Amino acid sequence: MNVKISRHREQDIAKGVIWIAAFSTLAVMFWILYQILREGLPLLSGDFFLQDPRQMGRAGGIYSTIIGTFALTIVAIAIATPLGVGTAVYLREYTRESRISRIIRFGTDCLAGVPSIIFGLFGFVFFVIFMGLGWSILSGGLTLATMILPTIICTAEEAIKCVPYTYREVSFALGATRWQTIRKAVLPNALPGILTGVLLGVGRSVGETAAVILTAGSSFLTPDSLFSPIRTMAVHFYILAREGISMEMAYATGAALIILILGINTVANWLMYRYIPKA
Amino acid sequence: MEAQSKIVIDHFHFYYGSYEALTDLTLSIKAHQIFAILGPARSGKTTLLKSINRLTDLIFNTRHTGQIFVDGQEIYHPEVSLPELRRRIGMVFDLPTALPLSIFENVAYGARLKGIHEKARLAEIVEKSLQAAVLWDEVKDRLASSALRLSGGQQQRLCIARVLALEPEIIMLDEPCSGLDPISTASIEKSLESLKEKYTILLVPHNIQQASRVADRVGFFLEGKMVEEGSAFEIFTRPRNKKTEDYISGKFG
Secondary structure, three states, X not given: XXXXXXXXXXXXXXXHHHHHHXXXXXXXXXXXXXXHHHHHHHHOOHHHHHOOEEHHHOEEOOHHHHHHHHHHHHHHHHHHHHHHHHHHHHHHHHOOOOHHHHHHHHHHHHHHHOOHHHHHHHHHHHHHHHOOOOOOHHHHHHHHHHHHHHHHHHHHHHHHHHOOHHHXXXXXXXXXXXXXXXXXXXXXXXXXXXXXXXXXXXXXXXHOOXXXXXXXXOOOOOOOOOOOOOOOHHHHHHHHHHOOOOHHHHHHHHHHHHHHHHHHHHHHHHHHHHHOOOO | OHHHEEEEEEEEEEEEOOEEEEEEEEEEEEOOOEEEEEOOOOOOHHHHHHHHOOHHHHOOXXXXXXXXXXXXEEOOXXXXXXXXXXXXXXXXXXXXXXXXXXXXXXXXXHHXXXXXXXXXXXXXXXXXXXXXXXXXXXXXOOOOOEHHHOOHXXXXXXXXXXXXXXXXXXXXXXXXXXXXXXXXXXXXXXXXXXXXXXXXXXXXXXXXXXXXXXXXEEEEXXXXXXXXXXXXXXXXXXXXXXXXXXXXXXXXX
C-alpha cells in the first residue's frame, strides 16, 4: 500500500516537472515573440518593405536588406546543400565505417562547434582578401555555406540512415546500380529529413550577423551582382540597435525577420506535405 | 544433364565473417520447374537465394568458395554485370516490400532502370505483369495511387508483378506468403503454377504443406547443409534421410 502511494506521488512529481519544463519553454518563446511583435508590428507597412533605408536606417524601409538576406541565403544554401548531401551519401552509401569516414565525421563535428565569428574571420581572410572576392554576396555566401555544412551533413546522414534497408535491397534486386538506387529509392525517402537540415541552415544564414559583417559587408545599397556587398536584415537590426540609430526601426526589422522565418518554414512544410510520398 | 540445368551450384560455401551459412552445397536445378528449398530457421535458405542473385554482395564481411553457374555462366566471375544478373533472376522477399511509389511506378521500376521510358511501352509492361500476378483487376482503376495502401496480399502480388516486369528467366521467392492469409496464399500459389511454364522458380515455402502443394523438386536444408534432394513425391512419401523424415512429419521445425 505504502509503495503504491509513493509511486503515485512520484508519478505526479515527474508529471509536474515535465509540465513546468514544457510550459516555461513555450512561455519564453511567446514572451520573446510578443515583445518584438508588440514593438515592431505597428511600424510595419507596405512602404517599410518596399523602400530602401534612408538616413542610415532612421527612416525609409528595409527593401535592400530583404534582397540582401535572400541573396546571401540562397547562395549559401545552393553551395552547402549539394556538398552536404553529397558527403552524407558518401558516408552512408559508398563507404563503411572506416578511417576516412571517421575523419570526415570528426571534422564535421568540430566544424559544428566552431563559433560563427571564427567562420567570419576565415571567410574574411580567405574569400574576401586572399581570393579577392571583396565584401560581397559571394564571399558571405561561401562563408555561411561552410558554417551550415556540418548541420546539413549531419541531418542528411541521419535521414539517409532512416531509409529502410529493404528499399535498397529491393532496388538492387530489380537490377539497379548503386547510383540508381540512391537516386530512386534512397534520396526521395530521405528528402523530408534533408529538408529539415536545409531549413536549419536557412535559419542560421538568415539570423547570422558576425560572420556576415566580416564577409559581405554592411552596405544597404541594393545589390546588382554576386560581387556586390550587402546588408542582411539581421545585420541591419544589429546595427540599428547597437549604434542606437533607431530602436523603433530595429524592432520593426526584427518583426519582419520573424515573419520571414515563419513564412519560410510554413512554405517548406507545405511543400513537404504536397510533394513527398506518404506512407 | 548439365545442358538442361538452369542453375548449377558446385561445392559452394558461404560465410558471414567466421560463421559458415552454407556448407559444401552441390545442386543443379532444371528449367521450368518449381524447386522448393525446405528447412527450419537458420538453415541457409535465404543465403542461398541471395547468393544466386548476389544480393549478399551488399553485406559486409562475407566470402564464398565454390561456384554457381546460371546457364553455364559463372556468376561470381568479375566480368558479370550485377544489374543484368539481377534482372535475369528476379527475387520476391519474405515481407511485402512495396516501394513508397505509385502502383504503376513500382511495377515499372525495373523497366525504367533498363532505360525504357516510352509511356505506352511502360503501360503495356505494367498491365501484362499485373495480369500475370493476378492483381490487374483489383488495381487497374488506381494505378496512380500509392502502393503502400494495398493490403499485404496485394502488395506481395505487386512484388511478383514487379519481378515479372523485368522479364526474368528465374524467379526466387523467399517465403512469399509468410504474412498472408489463406486466400491470398492460394492466389499466389495459383499464379506460381502458371508461371513455371515460362520461368524457373526457386521457392522457400512458407511451410511444408505449401511445398507439397506446389513443388516439383525439394531440397531439404539443415544448418547450412543440404541433407537430401529429390522429387517432391519422393521427399514427402519416402524420404531417405531420418532428419528429413522427422522434419516433414513435424517432429522439429
